[in-house]
Amino acid sequence: MQVMQGKQCIQSLKAYQPGKPIEEVKREYGLSHVVKLASNENPYGCSPDVWALLALERGNLHLYPEGTAPLLLEQLSLYHQIATDQLVLGNGSDEIVHFLARAYLEPGVSSVMADFTFPRYEAVSMIAGANVRKVPLKEGVHDLAAFSAAITGDTRIVWLCNPNNPTGTMFTHDELVCFLDHIPAHILVVVDEAYAEYVVHVDYPRTVSLLAKYTQLVILRTFSKIFGLAALRVGYGIANPLVIEQLNRVREPFNINRLAQRAAVAALADTTFTEQCGRRNRDLLERFTLKLQEYNLPYFPSQTNFLLFSTGACDQELFSFMLARGIIVRPGSALGYPGYVRLTIGNAEEMQYFQECFSLFLEEKSG
Numbered sequence: 234m235q236v237m238q239g240k241q242c243i244q245s246l247k248a249y250q251p252g253k254p255i256e257e258v259k260r261e262y263g264l265s266h267v268v269k270l271a272s273n274e275n276p277y278g279c280s281p282d283v284w285a286l287l288a289l290e291r292g293n294l295h296l297y298p299e300g301t302a303p304l305l306l307e308q309l310s311l312y313h314q315i316a317t318d319q320l321v322l323g324n325g326s327d328e329i330v331h332f333l334a335r336a337y338l339e340p341g342v343s344s345v346m347a348d349f350t351f352p353r354y355e356a357v358s359m360i361a362g363a364n365v366r367k368v369p370l371k372e373g374v375h376d377l378a379a380f381s382a383a384i385t386g387d388t389r390i391v392w393l394c395n396p397n398n399p400t401g402t403m404f405t406h407d408e409l410v411c412f413l414d415h416i417p418a419h420i421l422v423v424v425d426e427a428y429a430e431y432v433v434h435v436d437y438p439r440t441v442s443l444l445a446k447y448t449q450l451v452i453l454r455t456f457s458k459i460f461g462l463a464a465l466r467v468g469y470g471i472a473n474p475l476v477i478e479q480l481n482r483v484r485e486p487f488n489i490n491r492l493a494q495r496a497a498v499a500a501l502a503d504t505t506f507t508e509q510c511g512r513r514n515r516d517l518l519e520r521f522t523l524k525l526q527e528y529n530l531p532y533f534p535s536q537t538n539f540l541l542f543s544t545g546a547c548d549q550e551l552f553s554f555m556l557a558r559g560i561i562v563r564p565g566s567a568l569g570y571p572g573y574v575r576l577t578i579g580n581a582e583e584m585q586y587f588q589e590c591f592s593l594f595l596e597e598k599s600g
């Protein structure tokens with residue numbers, strides 16, 4: 234049978250392999266309780282205020298949402314002290330990554346990213362037919378000097394993930410400023426800050442404050458992580474109004490649905506909830522890293538709600554071991570780190586259970 238093939242530039246692209254969904258593991262293993270520590274979701278759910286606002290949409294689901302999401306834009310502009318024309322909303326920040334590629338990448342140009350980082354930057358570049366240049370991480374951290382060196386005449390976008398997924402590491406404000414000082418204004422510098430609200434490091438870049446000086450800067454944020462709204466798909470970009478205007482040209486008219494617009498407004502306002510999530514995360518993350526030190530297992534210092542660490546064994550083996558016990562983790566070999574695992578920091582109970590199973594695993598390996 235003759236079936237028409239897609240574009241040449243997507244032939245080496247593979248469909249995204251997400252962390253295994255809880256429902257699938259329950260079915261496959263006949264388990265009633267499954268813990269997912271694989272996709273960096275918030276183990277505490279979302280703000281309880283979200284539900285009250287969602288109820289306002291009862292009876293409205295047959296109506297298109299407001300295409301520009303004015304309430305959400307206004308709240309975000311107050312939150313970041315910026316103008317609404319510096320903001321673009323996406324169906325997840327993933328979608329804004331797509332907008333950037335749609336608006337700025339094409340065959341004959343290149344985009345530059347870390348090896349290893351969030352895989353969507355590479356995917357969207359390939360879909361646009363652009364070349365991809367990768368810059369190795371230095372001890373798990375973006376090597377910004379090497380990034381400067383990798384930029385050539387055809388470069389249109391530089392993707393920086395800070396803190397980086399999957400390593401959880403970050404570069405500082407001064408490092409970013411020094412980098413930006415060396416980048417020509419026609420090259421976009423995209424800083425993906427999906428985990429910004431988890432960061433405790435005092436020198437984390439104050440990126441919004443740099444927008445006035447560096448017109449090529451694009452900041453990405455999301456409601457999928459600390460705000461706990463991954464299911465509803467809302468992310469946003471902050472940039473120069475002229476860049477935002479380009480992105481809006483390639484945006485679908487109703488990309489943020491009614492429920493998502495309401496939920497995001499409520500989630501943004503509940504700072505008590507997000508601060509509590511941040512504190513609990515930090516506490517459990519630090520406790521777990523102490524355990525790893527006891528086990529003498531290397532890890533990358535994390536500013537996020539996940540941790541990439543060495544299992545001291547084959548990561549697929551650990552993955553299967555955990556799956557059989559109802560825990561889903563992300564094996565490092567899928568992320569460029571064979572032998573490692575990327576673990577989302579769960580709640581206290583989940584971390585306790587993971588630790589028990591992990592001790593068991595290590596005993597079996599050494600025994």
Ligand SMILES: *Cc1c(COP(=O)(O)O)cnc(C)c1O
Binds near residue numbers: 324328351427458467
């Ligand atoms: C989770 C994550 C996102 C968020 O994606 P959404 O589409 O907003 O859910 C973006 N970038 C990185 C690096 C992430 O880890």
